[in-house]
Amino acid sequence: INHIVHNGGLYKRPFNEAFEETPMLVAVLTYVGYGVLTLFGYLRDFMRQWKIEKCQNATEREEQKDFVPLYQDFENFYNRNLYMRIRDSWNRPICSVPGAKVDMMERVSHDYNWTFTYTGRVIKDIINMGSYNYLGFAQKTGACQEAAAKVLSQYGAGVCSTRQEMGNLDKHEELEKLVARFLGVESAMAYGMGFATNSMNIPALVGKGCLILSDELNHASLVLGARLSGATIRIFKHNNMQSLEKLLKDAIVHGQPRTRRPWKKILILVEGIYSMEGSIVRLPEVIALKKKYKSYLYLDEAHSIGALGPTGRGVVEYFGLNPEDVDVMMGTFTKSFGAAGGYIGGKKELIDYLRTYSHSAVYATSMSPPVVEQIITSVKCIMGEDGTTVGRARVQQLAENTRYFRRRLKEMGFIIYGNEDSPVVPLMLYMPAKIGAFGREMLKRNIGVVVVGFPATPIIESRARFCLSAAHTKEMLDTALKEINEVGDLLQLKYSRRRLVPLLDRPFDETTYEETED
Amino acid sequence: QEKEELIEEWQPEPLVPPVPKDHPALNYNIVSGPPTHIITVNGKECINFASFNFLGLLNNEKVKSAAQSSLKKYGVGTCGPRGFYGTFDVHLELEERLAKFMRTEEAIIYSYGFATIASAIPAYSKRGDIVFVDEAACFAIQKGLQASRSNIKLFKHNDMADLERLLKEQETEDQKNPRKARVTRRFIVVEGLYMNTGDTCPLPELIKLKYKYKVRIFLEESLSFGVLGEHGRGITEHFGINIDDIDLISANMENSLASIGGFCCGRSFIIDHQRLSGQGYCFSASLPPLLAAAAIEALNIMEDNPDIFQTLRAKCERIHKALQGISGLKVVGESFSPALHLQLEESCGSRENDVKLLKRVVDYCMNSGIALTQARYLEKEEKCLPPPSIRVVITVEQTEQELDKAASLLKEAAQSVLN
Numbered sequence: 010i011n012h013i014v015h016n017g018g019l020y021k022r023p024f025n026e027a028f029e030e031t032p033m034l035v036a037v038l039t040y041v042g043y044g045v046l047t048l049f050g051y052l053r054d055f056m057r058q059w060k061i062e063k064c065q066n067a068t069e070r071e072e073q074k075d076f077v078p079l080y081q082d083f084e085n086f087y088n089r090n091l092y093m094r095i096r097d098s099w100n101r102p103i104c105s106v107p108g109a110k111v112d113m114m115e116r117v118s119h120d121y122n123w124t125f126t127y128t129g130r131v132i133k134d135i136i137n138m139g140s141y142n143y144l145g146f147a148q149k150t151g152a153c154q155e156a157a158a159k160v161l162s163q164y165g166a167g168v169c170s171t172r173q174e175m176g177n178l179d180k181h182e183e184l185e186k187l188v189a190r191f192l193g194v195e196s197a198m199a200y201g202m203g204f205a206t207n208s209m210n211i212p213a214l215v216g217k218g219c220l221i222l223s224d225e226l227n228h229a230s231l232v233l234g235a236r237l238s239g240a241t242i243r244i245f246k247h248n249n250m251q252s253l254e255k256l257l258k259d260a261i262v263h264g265q266p267r268t269r270r271p272w273k274k275i276l277i278l279v280e281g282i283y284s285m286e287g288s289i290v291r292l293p294e295v296i297a298l299k300k301k302y303k304s305y306l307y308l309d310e311a312h313s314i315g316a317l318g319p320t321g322r323g324v325v326e327y328f329g330l331n332p333e334d335v336d337v338m339m340g341t342f343t344k345s346f347g348a349a350g351g352y353i354g355g356k357k358e359l360i361d362y363l364r365t366y367s368h369s370a371v372y373a374t375s376m377s378p379p380v381v382e383q384i385i386t387s388v389k390c391i392m393g394e395d396g397t398t399v400g401r402a403r404v405q406q407l408a409e410n411t412r413y414f415r416r417r418l419k420e421m422g423f424i425i426y427g428n429e430d431s432p433v434v435p436l437m438l439y440m441p442a443k444i445g446a447f448g449r450e451m452l453k454r455n456i457g458v459v460v461v462g463f464p465a466t467p468i469i470e471s472r473a474r475f476c477l478s479a480a481h482t483k484e485m486l487d488t489a490l491k492e493i494n495e496v497g498d499l500l501q502l503k504y505s506r507r508r509l510v511p512l513l514d515r516p517f518d519e520t521t522y523e524e525t526e527d
Numbered sequence: 528q529e530k531e532e533l534i535e536e537w538q539p540e541p542l543v544p545p546v547p548k549d550h551p552a553l554n555y556n557i558v559s560g561p562p563t564h565i566i567t568v569n570g571k572e573c574i575n576f577a578s579f580n581f582l583g584l585l586n587n588e589k590v591k592s593a594a595q596s597s598l599k600k601y602g603v604g605t606c607g608p609r610g611f612y613g614t615f616d617v618h619l620e621l622e623e624r625l626a627k628f629m630r631t632e633e634a635i636i637y638s639y640g641f642a643t644i645a646s647a648i649p650a651y652s653k654r655g656d657i658v659f660v661d662e663a664a665c666f667a668i669q670k671g672l673q674a675s676r677s678n679i680k681l682f683k684h685n686d687m688a689d690l691e692r693l694l695k696e697q698e699t700e701d702q703k704n705p706r707k708a709r710v711t712r713r714f715i716v717v718e719g720l721y722m723n724t725g726d727t728c729p730l731p732e733l734i735k736l737k738y739k740y741k742v743r744i745f746l747e748e749s750l751s752f753g754v755l756g757e758h759g760r761g762i763t764e765h766f767g768i769n770i771d772d773i774d775l776i777s778a779n780m781e782n783s784l785a786s787i788g789g790f791c792c793g794r795s796f797i798i799d800h801q802r803l804s805g806q807g808y809c810f811s812a813s814l815p816p817l818l819a820a821a822a823i824e825a826l827n828i829m830e831d832n833p834d835i836f837q838t839l840r841a842k843c844e845r846i847h848k849a850l851q852g853i854s855g856l857k858v859v860g861e862s863f864s865p866a867l868h869l870q871l872e873e874s875c876g877s878r879e880n881d882v883k884l885l886k887r888v889v890d891y892c893m894n895s896g897i898a899l900t901q902a903r904y905l906e907k908e909e910k911c912l913p914p915p916s917i918r919v920v921i922t923v924e925q926t927e928q929e930l931d932k933a934a935s936l937l938k939e940a941a942q943s944v945l946n
Contacts, residue, residue, distance in 0.1 A: 067795040067799060077741065080800065101614065102614045103612055103614065104616045106601050106602040107602075107613075111612065139611050140612045140613070141607050146604075147602050147603075147606045153602075161595060165586055165590075165785070167585055167785040169562065169580045173555060174556075174902075175556060175568070175898065175900050176558075176578070177555035178560075179558065182557060204639075204810055205641060205642055205811075233674060237670065258530065261537045262534070272539070273540045275539065303539055343812040344606065346604070347606060348604045359543050361546045361553060362544070370552075371666075371904065372667060372903075376787075377787045377815070379603065383604070457612060
């Protein structure tokens with residue numbers, strides 16, 4: 010069902026998000042599939058235990074056999090019996106720049122994926138629909154690469170010290186000023202790893218006696234940061250504003266659970282684009298709620314910075330909002346900027362506080378200089394400050410690619426999750442056997458896709474995820490679409506029975522998103 | 528209505544408390560240019576005694592050219608985690624080389640040094656397991672332990688008797704509840720060369736305790752990798768211990784290898800588990816290939832010149848001796864440790880004043896051409912906060928004259944500031 014929401018003027022443009030419900034027959038068949046696999050898993054474990062079948066995974070040392078076992082047998086059941094069968098869809102080694110087309114090292118397995126050998130051959134020019142290369146800055150030639158090469162020869166590759174000791178280079182200061190300008194905030198700070206940005210700064214901002222309201226489908230780094238902080242965590246349903254408002258009301262009215270004392274602070278953790286669902290956060294409503302209930306907002310724009318908005322400034326620009334309304338704007342440089350690391354932007358007091366008390370500033374090595382230079386050049390390119398319109402063109406190309414690709418896939422009859430404008434496109438597969446089959450069939454046709462299953466997604470909702478890039482030309486997309494169509498027919502993936510019903514000004518029901526009208 | 532009133536009245540704290548402008552950690556030193564042997568700090572040229580560039584590989588031409596060719600081939604970023612087209616052949620090569628160098632079965636690379644041990648510990652130790660850790664363990668280990676939600680038992684720094692006492696206590700607990708004991712995993716986490724105190728752990732005794740009480744050992748070798756041992760293989764080579772006796776060795780590549788990132792090595796049985804359950808490995812982008820190529824080249828240099836380790840150790844001994852007898856400052860650290868601390872012999876009462884006093888010493892040295900830094904800690908978050916100190920780092924590139932100059936300058940500074 011398509012929700013086209015014009016919620017009291019908060020949204021300046023239609024917000025088109027859809028999560029079609031799993032067809033009943035498909036759900037049943039998926040459970041049956043998992044059941045069969047589990048039965049076979051038990052059978053194989055039994056045969057391995059009784060030495061009828063050779064046990065091929067690594068084992069404990071002889072001298073340590075009487076130590077407490079390191080892994081529970083059951084923990085690894087899924088790993089041994091289900092994951093091993095389709096393991097070749099992941100960890101595929103590549104040997105070229107991860108751009109729109111990529112070269113992959115061919116690997117074969119003679120013992121059903123327990124070990125791999127490299128044949129030495131390289132499969133060339135695979136269309137890359139798996140790398141997070143939204144604006145196409147993963148290049149081995151061009152202005153960014155030349156600038157990075159110059160800085161590498163001048164500064165070297167490493168830094169060997171932390172930010173607070175001797176690791177704060179002039180390059181870092183330059184980067185931070187530029188990022189602050191790009192985002193439209195007062196000041197910013199950059200860190201060496203996006204995951205660590207979340208897990209080391211959330212504990213610095215909140216502690217015991219504070220409340221964290223986190224979305225159901227938040228990334229592992231946000232969950233880890235929230236847990237390490239020691240604050241109380243409450244989870245609201247994915248992108249569901251009623252659920253969030255209820256939690257906020259309850260929190261302020263009732264206070265802390267046992268003592269009834271008021272909370273010190275409330276922090277809402279959301280992401281710009283959720284990478285497994287392809288959905289975009291309902292930012293105007295979140296900001297309205299935040300202002301009404303006096304809480305703070307932490308926005309993780311890992312996937313949305315550079316990918317949304319007419320000039321690539323992220324989800325805040327996409328909705329036409331004021332960046333100062335978001336208290337903590339966090340993002341990563343890995344996806345749209347072709348580098349590595351993360352940043353946090355916000356008011357000057359916030360960033361000064363983080364410079365003093367962030368775990369990363371005190372104990373972790375600062376960013377490598379050529380990586381910093383790559384970010385500086387790519388940000389300047391997106392902003393148009395390098396004198397060309399390349400940046401602007403890329404952002405527009407990405408938006409066009411997204412709309413085109415999504416429209417075509419929906420026309421073909423696949424179930425696609427997520428918002429119409431999000432460059433992350435999940436295509437539902439559901440059944441465990443199709444996960445492996447889809448990955449392998451697409452590779453045979455020279456297209457590299459990413460498939461995900463349990464535990465990154467709920468057990469019956471495994472999917473293939475396409476990440477579009479400004480570097481994909483229309484021809485590449487057409488080739489990919491043709492192959493996806495073929496494989497879709499071969500594997501019977503065209504589940505969609507959707508009928509378009511626009512719902513105007515409908516309050517979002519808390520229990521389900523979906524409604525079908527027959 | 529009542530609820531509306533409550534919502535109106537509630538005032539949260541400000542998101543962050545204001546930081547005073549003269550907070551010692553707020554104003555960073557700005558380094559213009561590469562942080563190599565001669566470093567330009569805040570506009571002044573100094574000899575670098577503060578960056579952990581032990582083997583001087585930060586400015587090495589071979590390392591830089593290997594990184595350049597990698598940059599020309601792969602660009603800068605990897606645009607994905609290891610599972611989704613982020614595995615490059617350089618990563619696989621680096622893992623193989625590290626495993627071969629350390630003579631273990633397998634190695635796994637992380638893209639951030641801090642995340643290495645902080646992701647490795649929670650992958651094995653879960654709620655209900657017991658970890659015995661040294662008091663002076665570094666912050667990354669503490670965060671890893673916090674993320675793992677296991678029972679933490681601290682033992683006094685390098686005190687094997689204290690550790691044995693704790694192990695015996697645990698044994699008596701086990702006898703009361705043998706069913707639970709059969710599934711509770713036990714670990715000891717120690718560092719090869721402690722960052723906070725500059726001394727080594729007594730590894731032979733730890734191995735004996737390991738087999739006696741059936742605990743697994745995780746060894747953190749960030750400072751000792753590339754420093755101790757005849758070929759730089761770390762503390763296991765230093766003490767001549769079979770590497771298979773240690774369950775997991777974790778190190779970061781940001782010190783001796785002058786790159787970014789970290790690695791864990793050990794038997795395949797142990798390391799392979801992290802490929803699916805190490806959070807910093809599965810959910811984070813992989814290491815940029817140019818940094819991996821720089822690390823491979825640095826490993827090549829380490830393998831080709833095994834005598835630099837002896838040179839480094841000789842320099843450490845020299846300055847350790849030269850710094851003895853400075854009035855007011857005492858040297859903390861072993862004589863062969865390249866990262867030592869200079870602490871105040873007598874504290875002036877409050878930590879804040881100690882920090883201010885040490886800052887004056889550091890400023891004196893910086894103005895005269897030796898770049899030093901104070902060791903930085905998060906005062907409220909550390910479990911056992913070490914006293915304020917000046918960090919002195921010795922690298923292979925420093926000449927004997929420079930070492931002597933540093934020692935005499937520190938003596939002068941101590942005289943003028945502390946007396």
